[in-house]
Amino acid sequence: MRTQVGIIGAGPAGLLLAHLLHRAGIESVILEARSRAYVEDRIRAGLLEQGTVDILTETGVGDRLHREGLPHEGIELRFDGQGHRIDLTGLTGKRVTIYGQQEVVKDLIAARLAHGGPLLFEVEDAAVHDIDTDYPSITFRHDGQAQTLHCDVIAGCDGFHGVCRDAMPESVLRVYERVYPFAWLGILASAPPASHELIYARHERGFALATMRSTTLARHYIQCRPEEDIADWSDDRIWAELHARMAGRDGHSPVKEGPILQKGITPMRSFVAEPMRHGRLFLAGDAAHIVPPTGAKGMNLAIADIIVLARALEAFYRGQGTALLDAYSATALRRVWKAQRFSWWMTSMLHRFDGGDPFEHKVQVAELDYVCGSAAGSLTLAENYVGLPMQMG
Structure with a gap:
Protein backbone atom coordinates (compact mmCIF):
# COMPACT_ATOMS: atom_id res chain seq x y z
CA MET A 1 0.00 0.00 0.00
CA LEU A 47 -17.86 20.46 25.15
CA LEU A 48 -16.69 22.17 21.97
CA GLU A 49 -14.92 25.52 21.89
CA GLN A 50 -16.07 28.14 19.42
CA GLY A 51 -13.05 27.45 17.19
CA THR A 52 -13.83 23.72 17.07
CA VAL A 53 -17.43 24.42 16.05
CA ASP A 54 -16.19 26.85 13.40
CA ILE A 55 -13.76 24.40 11.78
CA LEU A 56 -16.35 21.59 11.69
CA THR A 57 -18.88 23.98 10.18
CA GLU A 58 -16.50 25.44 7.59
CA THR A 59 -15.43 22.00 6.38
CA GLY A 60 -18.93 20.63 5.90
CA VAL A 61 -19.35 18.30 8.89
CA GLY A 62 -21.32 20.60 11.18
CA ASP A 63 -24.93 20.11 10.05
CA ARG A 64 -25.95 17.63 12.78
CA LEU A 65 -23.89 19.56 15.32
CA HIS A 66 -26.00 22.67 14.66
CA ARG A 67 -29.24 20.67 14.78
CA GLU A 68 -28.52 18.70 17.95
CA GLY A 69 -25.79 20.59 19.81
CA LEU A 70 -26.62 22.72 22.84
CA PRO A 71 -25.02 26.20 22.65
CA HIS A 72 -24.02 27.69 26.02
CA GLU A 73 -23.30 31.36 26.57
CA GLY A 74 -22.20 31.08 30.19
CA ILE A 75 -21.19 28.81 33.06
CA GLU A 76 -21.87 28.93 36.80
CA LEU A 77 -19.24 28.79 39.51
CA ARG A 78 -20.79 27.72 42.83
CA PHE A 79 -19.02 28.12 46.17
CA ASP A 80 -20.02 28.84 49.74
CA GLY A 81 -23.53 27.79 48.73
CA GLN A 82 -23.97 30.54 46.13
CA GLY A 83 -23.89 30.49 42.34
CA HIS A 84 -22.06 33.08 40.23
CA ARG A 85 -22.54 33.21 36.46
CA ILE A 86 -19.64 33.89 34.08
CA ASP A 87 -21.09 35.48 30.93
CA LEU A 88 -18.89 33.86 28.30
CA THR A 89 -20.58 35.48 25.31
CA GLY A 90 -20.92 38.89 26.90
CA LEU A 91 -17.24 38.92 27.76
CA THR A 92 -15.79 37.38 24.58
CA GLY A 93 -18.46 37.39 21.87
CA LYS A 94 -18.06 33.60 21.69
CA ARG A 95 -19.79 30.57 23.17
CA VAL A 96 -19.29 26.85 23.69
CA THR A 97 -21.47 23.95 22.54
CA ILE A 98 -22.37 20.66 24.20
CA TYR A 99 -22.01 17.91 21.58
CA ARG A 174 11.06 14.75 27.24
CA VAL A 175 7.98 14.07 29.34
CA TYR A 176 6.30 16.43 31.81
CA GLU A 177 3.67 14.87 34.06
CA ARG A 178 1.59 15.56 37.14
CA VAL A 179 -0.70 12.94 38.67
CA TYR A 180 -3.42 14.42 40.88
CA PRO A 181 -4.39 12.92 44.25
CA PHE A 182 -8.04 12.61 43.25
CA ALA A 183 -10.28 11.26 40.49
CA TRP A 184 -13.72 11.96 39.01
CA LEU A 185 -16.64 9.63 39.54
CA GLY A 186 -18.86 10.26 36.54
CA ILE A 187 -22.44 9.22 35.83
CA LEU A 188 -24.76 9.43 32.83
CA ALA A 189 -28.38 9.59 33.98
CA SER A 190 -31.73 9.58 32.23
CA ALA A 191 -32.76 12.86 33.81
CA PRO A 192 -33.07 16.54 32.89
CA PRO A 193 -29.89 18.59 33.41
CA ALA A 194 -29.52 20.46 36.70
CA SER A 195 -29.36 23.73 34.77
CA HIS A 196 -29.35 24.97 31.18
CA GLU A 197 -25.63 25.76 31.69
CA LEU A 198 -22.78 23.91 33.39
CA ILE A 199 -22.36 24.25 37.15
CA TYR A 200 -18.86 23.95 38.63
CA ALA A 201 -19.10 23.55 42.42
CA ARG A 202 -16.33 23.97 45.01
CA HIS A 203 -17.44 22.35 48.29
CA GLU A 204 -15.66 21.36 51.48
CA ARG A 205 -16.55 17.74 50.67
CA GLY A 206 -14.94 18.05 47.23
CA PHE A 207 -15.58 19.22 43.69
CA ALA A 208 -18.75 18.50 41.69
CA LEU A 209 -19.80 19.27 38.12
CA ALA A 210 -23.30 19.23 36.66
CA THR A 211 -23.40 19.06 32.88
CA MET A 212 -25.42 17.23 30.21
CA ARG A 213 -25.35 15.30 26.96
CA SER A 214 -28.83 16.41 25.86
CA THR A 215 -32.01 17.88 27.31
CA THR A 216 -32.90 14.41 28.66
CA LEU A 217 -29.46 13.05 29.58
CA ALA A 218 -27.58 14.51 32.54
CA ARG A 219 -23.84 14.03 33.02
CA HIS A 220 -22.55 14.59 36.56
CA TYR A 221 -19.16 14.25 38.23
CA ILE A 222 -17.98 14.22 41.84
CA GLN A 223 -14.44 14.25 43.16
CA CYS A 224 -13.33 10.99 44.79
CA ARG A 225 -10.14 9.10 45.62
CA PRO A 226 -8.39 7.41 42.66
CA GLU A 227 -8.27 4.04 44.43
CA GLU A 228 -11.98 3.87 45.16
CA ASP A 229 -14.05 0.94 43.89
CA ILE A 230 -17.06 1.97 41.84
CA ALA A 231 -18.94 -0.94 43.40
CA ASP A 232 -18.87 0.93 46.70
CA TRP A 233 -20.89 3.77 45.19
CA SER A 234 -24.57 2.89 45.12
CA ASP A 235 -26.95 5.07 43.14
CA ASP A 236 -28.38 6.47 46.37
CA ARG A 237 -24.92 7.37 47.65
CA ILE A 238 -24.04 9.15 44.41
CA TRP A 239 -27.25 11.22 44.40
CA ALA A 240 -26.83 12.11 48.07
CA GLU A 241 -23.28 13.34 47.48
CA LEU A 242 -24.28 15.35 44.41
CA HIS A 243 -27.11 17.03 46.30
CA ALA A 244 -24.81 17.86 49.22
CA ARG A 245 -22.15 19.46 47.03
CA MET A 246 -24.57 21.32 44.76
CA ALA A 247 -26.92 22.62 47.47
CA GLY A 248 -27.35 26.34 48.00
CA ARG A 249 -27.47 28.08 51.35
CA ASP A 250 -31.18 27.28 51.55
CA GLY A 251 -30.35 23.58 51.30
CA HIS A 252 -31.92 23.21 47.84
CA SER A 253 -30.02 21.25 45.18
CA PRO A 254 -30.69 21.83 41.47
CA VAL A 255 -29.71 18.24 40.61
CA LYS A 256 -32.61 16.14 39.25
CA GLU A 257 -32.51 12.40 39.79
CA GLY A 258 -33.22 9.62 37.30
CA PRO A 259 -32.03 6.13 36.35
CA ILE A 260 -28.22 5.98 36.19
CA LEU A 261 -27.21 4.49 32.84
CA GLN A 262 -23.41 4.52 33.23
CA LYS A 263 -20.90 5.20 35.97
CA GLY A 264 -17.15 5.01 36.28
CA ILE A 265 -14.06 6.50 37.92
CA THR A 266 -11.47 8.43 35.89
CA PRO A 267 -8.00 9.32 37.28
CA MET A 268 -6.72 12.87 36.76
CA ARG A 269 -3.38 13.77 35.22
CA SER A 270 -1.53 16.43 33.28
CA PHE A 271 0.92 15.12 30.66
CA VAL A 272 2.99 16.65 27.85
CA ALA A 273 5.55 14.96 25.60
CA GLU A 274 8.05 17.20 23.79
CA LEU A 350 -12.06 23.89 42.54
CA HIS A 351 -10.85 20.62 44.09
CA ARG A 352 -10.31 19.58 47.70
CA PHE A 353 -6.75 18.38 48.14
CA ASP A 354 -5.63 15.72 50.64
CA GLY A 355 -6.05 16.74 54.24
CA GLY A 356 -8.71 19.36 53.63
CA ASP A 357 -6.43 22.16 54.85
CA PRO A 358 -8.67 25.04 56.10
CA PHE A 359 -6.13 27.61 54.88
CA GLU A 360 -6.19 26.10 51.39
CA HIS A 361 -9.98 26.13 51.37
CA LYS A 362 -10.05 29.85 52.30
CA VAL A 363 -7.52 30.69 49.57
CA GLN A 364 -9.56 28.79 46.97
CA VAL A 365 -12.73 30.58 47.97
CA ALA A 366 -10.88 33.91 47.79
CA GLU A 367 -9.67 33.03 44.28
CA LEU A 368 -13.19 32.14 43.17
CA ASP A 369 -14.54 35.32 44.75
CA TYR A 370 -11.98 37.37 42.83
CA VAL A 371 -12.70 35.63 39.51
CA CYS A 372 -16.44 36.18 39.88
CA GLY A 373 -16.22 39.71 41.27
CA SER A 374 -13.54 41.14 38.98
CA ALA A 375 -14.12 42.02 35.32
CA ALA A 376 -10.50 41.14 34.59
CA GLY A 377 -10.77 37.83 36.46
CA SER A 378 -13.99 36.86 34.70
CA LEU A 379 -12.56 37.77 31.29
CA THR A 380 -9.44 35.65 31.91
CA LEU A 381 -11.56 32.60 32.63
CA ALA A 382 -13.99 33.30 29.79
CA GLU A 383 -11.44 33.79 27.01
CA ASN A 384 -9.62 30.60 27.97
CA TYR A 385 -12.83 28.62 28.34
CA VAL A 386 -14.26 29.52 24.91
CA GLY A 387 -10.86 28.89 23.30
CA LEU A 388 -7.80 31.00 22.61
CA PRO A 389 -7.08 32.13 19.01
CA MET A 390 -5.29 29.64 16.79
CA GLN A 391 -1.53 30.08 16.39
CA MET A 392 -0.25 29.18 12.96
CA GLY A 393 3.49 29.76 13.20
Whole structure:
Protein backbone atom coordinates (compact mmCIF):
# COMPACT_ATOMS: atom_id res chain seq x y z
CA MET A 1 0.00 0.00 0.00
CA ARG A 2 1.12 3.52 -0.73
CA THR A 3 -0.29 6.89 0.36
CA GLN A 4 0.92 10.38 1.14
CA VAL A 5 -0.05 10.53 4.85
CA GLY A 6 -0.47 7.46 7.03
CA ILE A 7 -2.71 8.14 10.04
CA ILE A 8 -2.82 5.87 13.09
CA GLY A 9 -5.98 6.37 15.13
CA ALA A 10 -9.61 7.08 14.19
CA GLY A 11 -10.50 9.44 17.01
CA PRO A 12 -11.40 13.09 16.37
CA ALA A 13 -7.77 14.01 15.62
CA GLY A 14 -7.06 11.33 13.03
CA LEU A 15 -10.45 11.60 11.37
CA LEU A 16 -10.36 15.41 11.14
CA LEU A 17 -6.83 15.33 9.72
CA ALA A 18 -7.93 12.92 6.99
CA HIS A 19 -10.96 15.10 6.28
CA LEU A 20 -8.91 18.30 5.96
CA LEU A 21 -6.30 16.56 3.81
CA HIS A 22 -8.99 15.21 1.48
CA ARG A 23 -10.36 18.70 1.00
CA ALA A 24 -6.82 19.82 0.06
CA GLY A 25 -6.40 16.94 -2.43
CA ILE A 26 -3.92 15.02 -0.26
CA GLU A 27 -4.23 11.24 0.05
CA SER A 28 -4.31 9.48 3.41
CA VAL A 29 -5.07 6.10 4.97
CA ILE A 30 -6.45 5.75 8.51
CA LEU A 31 -5.61 2.68 10.62
CA GLU A 32 -7.65 2.01 13.78
CA ALA A 33 -7.18 -0.81 16.29
CA ARG A 34 -10.80 -0.86 17.48
CA SER A 35 -14.03 -1.71 15.68
CA ARG A 36 -16.22 0.97 14.13
CA ALA A 37 -18.94 0.25 16.70
CA TYR A 38 -16.50 0.71 19.59
CA VAL A 39 -15.12 3.98 18.23
CA GLU A 40 -18.56 5.44 17.58
CA ASP A 41 -20.06 4.37 20.91
CA ARG A 42 -17.33 5.20 23.44
CA ILE A 43 -18.41 8.10 25.64
CA ARG A 44 -15.91 10.93 25.90
CA ALA A 45 -15.90 14.68 26.51
CA GLY A 46 -18.67 16.73 25.03
CA LEU A 47 -17.86 20.46 25.15
CA LEU A 48 -16.69 22.17 21.97
CA GLU A 49 -14.92 25.52 21.89
CA GLN A 50 -16.07 28.14 19.42
CA GLY A 51 -13.05 27.45 17.19
CA THR A 52 -13.83 23.72 17.07
CA VAL A 53 -17.43 24.42 16.05
CA ASP A 54 -16.19 26.85 13.40
CA ILE A 55 -13.76 24.40 11.78
CA LEU A 56 -16.35 21.59 11.69
CA THR A 57 -18.88 23.98 10.18
CA GLU A 58 -16.50 25.44 7.59
CA THR A 59 -15.43 22.00 6.38
CA GLY A 60 -18.93 20.63 5.90
CA VAL A 61 -19.35 18.30 8.89
CA GLY A 62 -21.32 20.60 11.18
CA ASP A 63 -24.93 20.11 10.05
CA ARG A 64 -25.95 17.63 12.78
CA LEU A 65 -23.89 19.56 15.32
CA HIS A 66 -26.00 22.67 14.66
CA ARG A 67 -29.24 20.67 14.78
CA GLU A 68 -28.52 18.70 17.95
CA GLY A 69 -25.79 20.59 19.81
CA LEU A 70 -26.62 22.72 22.84
CA PRO A 71 -25.02 26.20 22.65
CA HIS A 72 -24.02 27.69 26.02
CA GLU A 73 -23.30 31.36 26.57
CA GLY A 74 -22.20 31.08 30.19
CA ILE A 75 -21.19 28.81 33.06
CA GLU A 76 -21.87 28.93 36.80
CA LEU A 77 -19.24 28.79 39.51
CA ARG A 78 -20.79 27.72 42.83
CA PHE A 79 -19.02 28.12 46.17
CA ASP A 80 -20.02 28.84 49.74
CA GLY A 81 -23.53 27.79 48.73
CA GLN A 82 -23.97 30.54 46.13
CA GLY A 83 -23.89 30.49 42.34
CA HIS A 84 -22.06 33.08 40.23
CA ARG A 85 -22.54 33.21 36.46
CA ILE A 86 -19.64 33.89 34.08
CA ASP A 87 -21.09 35.48 30.93
CA LEU A 88 -18.89 33.86 28.30
CA THR A 89 -20.58 35.48 25.31
CA GLY A 90 -20.92 38.89 26.90
CA LEU A 91 -17.24 38.92 27.76
CA THR A 92 -15.79 37.38 24.58
CA GLY A 93 -18.46 37.39 21.87
CA LYS A 94 -18.06 33.60 21.69
CA ARG A 95 -19.79 30.57 23.17
CA VAL A 96 -19.29 26.85 23.69
CA THR A 97 -21.47 23.95 22.54
CA ILE A 98 -22.37 20.66 24.20
CA TYR A 99 -22.01 17.91 21.58
CA GLY A 100 -20.54 14.53 22.47
CA GLN A 101 -17.12 13.52 21.15
CA GLN A 102 -18.64 10.28 19.88
CA GLU A 103 -21.06 12.37 17.79
CA VAL A 104 -18.15 14.27 16.23
CA VAL A 105 -16.54 10.90 15.46
CA LYS A 106 -19.73 9.61 13.81
CA ASP A 107 -19.97 12.73 11.63
CA LEU A 108 -16.33 12.46 10.53
CA ILE A 109 -16.55 8.72 9.82
CA ALA A 110 -19.66 9.31 7.71
CA ALA A 111 -17.84 12.02 5.74
CA ARG A 112 -14.80 9.78 5.27
CA LEU A 113 -16.81 6.85 3.99
CA ALA A 114 -18.97 9.09 1.79
CA HIS A 115 -15.97 9.98 -0.38
CA GLY A 116 -14.43 6.51 -0.23
CA GLY A 117 -11.37 7.38 1.81
CA PRO A 118 -9.46 4.34 3.13
CA LEU A 119 -10.40 3.69 6.79
CA LEU A 120 -9.38 0.32 8.21
CA PHE A 121 -10.84 -0.80 11.54
CA GLU A 122 -9.65 -3.66 13.77
CA VAL A 123 -6.03 -3.29 12.68
CA GLU A 124 -3.55 -5.32 14.74
CA ASP A 125 0.16 -5.04 15.56
CA ALA A 126 0.65 -1.57 14.04
CA ALA A 127 4.26 -0.34 14.15
CA VAL A 128 6.06 2.60 12.56
CA HIS A 129 9.42 2.34 10.81
CA ASP A 130 12.12 4.55 9.27
CA ILE A 131 10.73 7.79 10.70
CA ASP A 132 14.21 9.34 10.44
CA THR A 133 14.12 8.95 6.66
CA ASP A 134 12.04 10.41 3.83
CA TYR A 135 10.40 7.01 3.38
CA PRO A 136 8.62 6.01 6.60
CA SER A 137 6.22 3.09 6.72
CA ILE A 138 3.65 1.41 8.93
CA THR A 139 3.40 -2.34 9.26
CA PHE A 140 0.19 -3.93 10.54
CA ARG A 141 -2.16 -6.89 10.26
CA HIS A 142 -5.67 -6.58 8.87
CA ASP A 143 -8.12 -9.40 8.20
CA GLY A 144 -5.36 -11.80 9.19
CA GLN A 145 -2.89 -10.54 6.58
CA ALA A 146 0.40 -8.74 7.17
CA GLN A 147 0.60 -5.44 5.28
CA THR A 148 2.93 -2.47 4.88
CA LEU A 149 1.76 1.08 4.28
CA HIS A 150 4.43 3.25 2.66
CA CYS A 151 3.94 7.00 3.07
CA ASP A 152 5.66 10.38 3.13
CA VAL A 153 4.49 11.32 6.63
CA ILE A 154 3.02 9.48 9.63
CA ALA A 155 0.49 11.15 11.92
CA GLY A 156 0.35 9.57 15.37
CA CYS A 157 -3.23 10.19 16.53
CA ASP A 158 -3.40 6.94 18.48
CA GLY A 159 -3.95 8.22 22.00
CA PHE A 160 -2.03 8.07 25.24
CA HIS A 161 -1.49 4.30 25.08
CA GLY A 162 -0.70 4.15 21.36
CA VAL A 163 2.47 3.02 19.62
CA CYS A 164 3.60 6.27 17.99
CA ARG A 165 4.98 8.18 20.95
CA ASP A 166 6.98 5.12 22.03
CA ALA A 167 8.52 5.00 18.56
CA MET A 168 10.31 8.29 19.17
CA PRO A 169 13.89 7.93 20.44
CA GLU A 170 14.17 8.27 24.22
CA SER A 171 17.14 10.57 23.70
CA VAL A 172 14.95 13.27 22.09
CA LEU A 173 11.71 12.84 24.03
CA ARG A 174 11.06 14.75 27.24
CA VAL A 175 7.98 14.07 29.34
CA TYR A 176 6.30 16.43 31.81
CA GLU A 177 3.67 14.87 34.06
CA ARG A 178 1.59 15.56 37.14
CA VAL A 179 -0.70 12.94 38.67
CA TYR A 180 -3.42 14.42 40.88
CA PRO A 181 -4.39 12.92 44.25
CA PHE A 182 -8.04 12.61 43.25
CA ALA A 183 -10.28 11.26 40.49
CA TRP A 184 -13.72 11.96 39.01
CA LEU A 185 -16.64 9.63 39.54
CA GLY A 186 -18.86 10.26 36.54
CA ILE A 187 -22.44 9.22 35.83
CA LEU A 188 -24.76 9.43 32.83
CA ALA A 189 -28.38 9.59 33.98
CA SER A 190 -31.73 9.58 32.23
CA ALA A 191 -32.76 12.86 33.81
CA PRO A 192 -33.07 16.54 32.89
CA PRO A 193 -29.89 18.59 33.41
CA ALA A 194 -29.52 20.46 36.70
CA SER A 195 -29.36 23.73 34.77
CA HIS A 196 -29.35 24.97 31.18
CA GLU A 197 -25.63 25.76 31.69
CA LEU A 198 -22.78 23.91 33.39
CA ILE A 199 -22.36 24.25 37.15
CA TYR A 200 -18.86 23.95 38.63
CA ALA A 201 -19.10 23.55 42.42
CA ARG A 202 -16.33 23.97 45.01
CA HIS A 203 -17.44 22.35 48.29
CA GLU A 204 -15.66 21.36 51.48
CA ARG A 205 -16.55 17.74 50.67
CA GLY A 206 -14.94 18.05 47.23
CA PHE A 207 -15.58 19.22 43.69
CA ALA A 208 -18.75 18.50 41.69
CA LEU A 209 -19.80 19.27 38.12
CA ALA A 210 -23.30 19.23 36.66
CA THR A 211 -23.40 19.06 32.88
CA MET A 212 -25.42 17.23 30.21
CA ARG A 213 -25.35 15.30 26.96
CA SER A 214 -28.83 16.41 25.86
CA THR A 215 -32.01 17.88 27.31
CA THR A 216 -32.90 14.41 28.66
CA LEU A 217 -29.46 13.05 29.58
CA ALA A 218 -27.58 14.51 32.54
CA ARG A 219 -23.84 14.03 33.02
CA HIS A 220 -22.55 14.59 36.56
CA TYR A 221 -19.16 14.25 38.23
CA ILE A 222 -17.98 14.22 41.84
CA GLN A 223 -14.44 14.25 43.16
CA CYS A 224 -13.33 10.99 44.79
CA ARG A 225 -10.14 9.10 45.62
CA PRO A 226 -8.39 7.41 42.66
CA GLU A 227 -8.27 4.04 44.43
CA GLU A 228 -11.98 3.87 45.16
CA ASP A 229 -14.05 0.94 43.89
CA ILE A 230 -17.06 1.97 41.84
CA ALA A 231 -18.94 -0.94 43.40
CA ASP A 232 -18.87 0.93 46.70
CA TRP A 233 -20.89 3.77 45.19
CA SER A 234 -24.57 2.89 45.12
CA ASP A 235 -26.95 5.07 43.14
CA ASP A 236 -28.38 6.47 46.37
CA ARG A 237 -24.92 7.37 47.65
CA ILE A 238 -24.04 9.15 44.41
CA TRP A 239 -27.25 11.22 44.40
CA ALA A 240 -26.83 12.11 48.07
CA GLU A 241 -23.28 13.34 47.48
CA LEU A 242 -24.28 15.35 44.41
CA HIS A 243 -27.11 17.03 46.30
CA ALA A 244 -24.81 17.86 49.22
CA ARG A 245 -22.15 19.46 47.03
CA MET A 246 -24.57 21.32 44.76
CA ALA A 247 -26.92 22.62 47.47
CA GLY A 248 -27.35 26.34 48.00
CA ARG A 249 -27.47 28.08 51.35
CA ASP A 250 -31.18 27.28 51.55
CA GLY A 251 -30.35 23.58 51.30
CA HIS A 252 -31.92 23.21 47.84
CA SER A 253 -30.02 21.25 45.18
CA PRO A 254 -30.69 21.83 41.47
CA VAL A 255 -29.71 18.24 40.61
CA LYS A 256 -32.61 16.14 39.25
CA GLU A 257 -32.51 12.40 39.79
CA GLY A 258 -33.22 9.62 37.30
CA PRO A 259 -32.03 6.13 36.35
CA ILE A 260 -28.22 5.98 36.19
CA LEU A 261 -27.21 4.49 32.84
CA GLN A 262 -23.41 4.52 33.23
CA LYS A 263 -20.90 5.20 35.97
CA GLY A 264 -17.15 5.01 36.28
CA ILE A 265 -14.06 6.50 37.92
CA THR A 266 -11.47 8.43 35.89
CA PRO A 267 -8.00 9.32 37.28
CA MET A 268 -6.72 12.87 36.76
CA ARG A 269 -3.38 13.77 35.22
CA SER A 270 -1.53 16.43 33.28
CA PHE A 271 0.92 15.12 30.66
CA VAL A 272 2.99 16.65 27.85
CA ALA A 273 5.55 14.96 25.60
CA GLU A 274 8.05 17.20 23.79
CA PRO A 275 8.75 17.49 20.93
CA MET A 276 5.58 16.51 19.10
CA ARG A 277 7.55 15.69 15.96
CA HIS A 278 10.56 13.55 15.14
CA GLY A 279 11.60 13.10 11.54
CA ARG A 280 8.53 12.23 9.52
CA LEU A 281 6.44 11.26 12.59
CA PHE A 282 4.04 13.87 13.99
CA LEU A 283 2.09 13.39 17.22
CA ALA A 284 -1.31 14.96 17.82
CA GLY A 285 -3.95 14.88 20.53
CA ASP A 286 -3.70 12.46 23.44
CA ALA A 287 -0.62 10.84 21.94
CA ALA A 288 1.25 14.01 22.92
CA HIS A 289 -0.71 15.53 25.81
CA ILE A 290 -3.38 14.90 28.43
CA VAL A 291 -5.16 17.61 30.42
CA PRO A 292 -7.40 17.21 33.46
CA PRO A 293 -11.01 17.55 32.27
CA THR A 294 -11.83 20.52 34.52
CA GLY A 295 -11.07 23.02 31.75
CA ALA A 296 -12.82 21.02 28.97
CA LYS A 297 -9.75 21.21 26.73
CA GLY A 298 -8.95 17.61 25.71
CA MET A 299 -10.72 17.19 22.36
CA ASN A 300 -10.43 20.89 21.55
CA LEU A 301 -6.66 20.73 21.98
CA ALA A 302 -6.47 17.73 19.64
CA ILE A 303 -8.48 19.65 17.03
CA ALA A 304 -6.12 22.63 17.38
CA ASP A 305 -3.11 20.35 16.78
CA ILE A 306 -4.72 19.03 13.62
CA ILE A 307 -5.48 22.46 12.20
CA VAL A 308 -1.79 23.37 12.52
CA LEU A 309 -0.61 20.03 11.10
CA ALA A 310 -3.06 20.00 8.18
CA ARG A 311 -2.04 23.48 7.05
CA ALA A 312 1.64 22.57 7.32
CA LEU A 313 1.10 19.44 5.22
CA GLU A 314 -0.89 21.40 2.66
CA ALA A 315 1.97 23.89 2.30
CA PHE A 316 4.45 21.00 1.98
CA TYR A 317 2.50 19.30 -0.81
CA ARG A 318 2.00 22.59 -2.61
CA GLY A 319 5.76 22.89 -2.93
CA GLN A 320 6.09 25.65 -0.32
CA GLY A 321 8.81 23.86 1.62
CA THR A 322 8.99 22.38 5.11
CA ALA A 323 9.00 25.55 7.22
CA LEU A 324 5.53 24.98 8.70
CA LEU A 325 6.22 21.28 9.26
CA ASP A 326 9.47 22.17 11.00
CA ALA A 327 7.59 24.63 13.20
CA TYR A 328 4.70 22.25 13.97
CA SER A 329 5.86 21.09 17.39
CA ALA A 330 6.77 24.55 18.69
CA THR A 331 3.55 26.06 17.31
CA ALA A 332 1.29 23.37 18.78
CA LEU A 333 3.08 23.32 22.13
CA ARG A 334 2.49 27.03 22.73
CA ARG A 335 -1.23 26.34 22.79
CA VAL A 336 -0.79 23.03 24.64
CA TRP A 337 0.97 24.69 27.55
CA LYS A 338 -1.60 27.50 27.74
CA ALA A 339 -4.33 24.85 27.93
CA GLN A 340 -2.33 22.97 30.57
CA ARG A 341 -2.02 26.15 32.61
CA PHE A 342 -5.74 26.85 32.40
CA SER A 343 -6.74 23.26 33.19
CA TRP A 344 -4.32 23.13 36.14
CA TRP A 345 -5.65 26.47 37.42
CA MET A 346 -9.29 25.38 37.22
CA THR A 347 -8.44 22.05 38.85
CA SER A 348 -6.44 23.67 41.66
CA MET A 349 -9.11 26.27 42.34
CA LEU A 350 -12.06 23.89 42.54
CA HIS A 351 -10.85 20.62 44.09
CA ARG A 352 -10.31 19.58 47.70
CA PHE A 353 -6.75 18.38 48.14
CA ASP A 354 -5.63 15.72 50.64
CA GLY A 355 -6.05 16.74 54.24
CA GLY A 356 -8.71 19.36 53.63
CA ASP A 357 -6.43 22.16 54.85
CA PRO A 358 -8.67 25.04 56.10
CA PHE A 359 -6.13 27.61 54.88
CA GLU A 360 -6.19 26.10 51.39
CA HIS A 361 -9.98 26.13 51.37
CA LYS A 362 -10.05 29.85 52.30
CA VAL A 363 -7.52 30.69 49.57
CA GLN A 364 -9.56 28.79 46.97
CA VAL A 365 -12.73 30.58 47.97
CA ALA A 366 -10.88 33.91 47.79
CA GLU A 367 -9.67 33.03 44.28
CA LEU A 368 -13.19 32.14 43.17
CA ASP A 369 -14.54 35.32 44.75
CA TYR A 370 -11.98 37.37 42.83
CA VAL A 371 -12.70 35.63 39.51
CA CYS A 372 -16.44 36.18 39.88
CA GLY A 373 -16.22 39.71 41.27
CA SER A 374 -13.54 41.14 38.98
CA ALA A 375 -14.12 42.02 35.32
CA ALA A 376 -10.50 41.14 34.59
CA GLY A 377 -10.77 37.83 36.46
CA SER A 378 -13.99 36.86 34.70
CA LEU A 379 -12.56 37.77 31.29
CA THR A 380 -9.44 35.65 31.91
CA LEU A 381 -11.56 32.60 32.63
CA ALA A 382 -13.99 33.30 29.79
CA GLU A 383 -11.44 33.79 27.01
CA ASN A 384 -9.62 30.60 27.97
CA TYR A 385 -12.83 28.62 28.34
CA VAL A 386 -14.26 29.52 24.91
CA GLY A 387 -10.86 28.89 23.30
CA LEU A 388 -7.80 31.00 22.61
CA PRO A 389 -7.08 32.13 19.01
CA MET A 390 -5.29 29.64 16.79
CA GLN A 391 -1.53 30.08 16.39
CA MET A 392 -0.25 29.18 12.96
CA GLY A 393 3.49 29.76 13.20
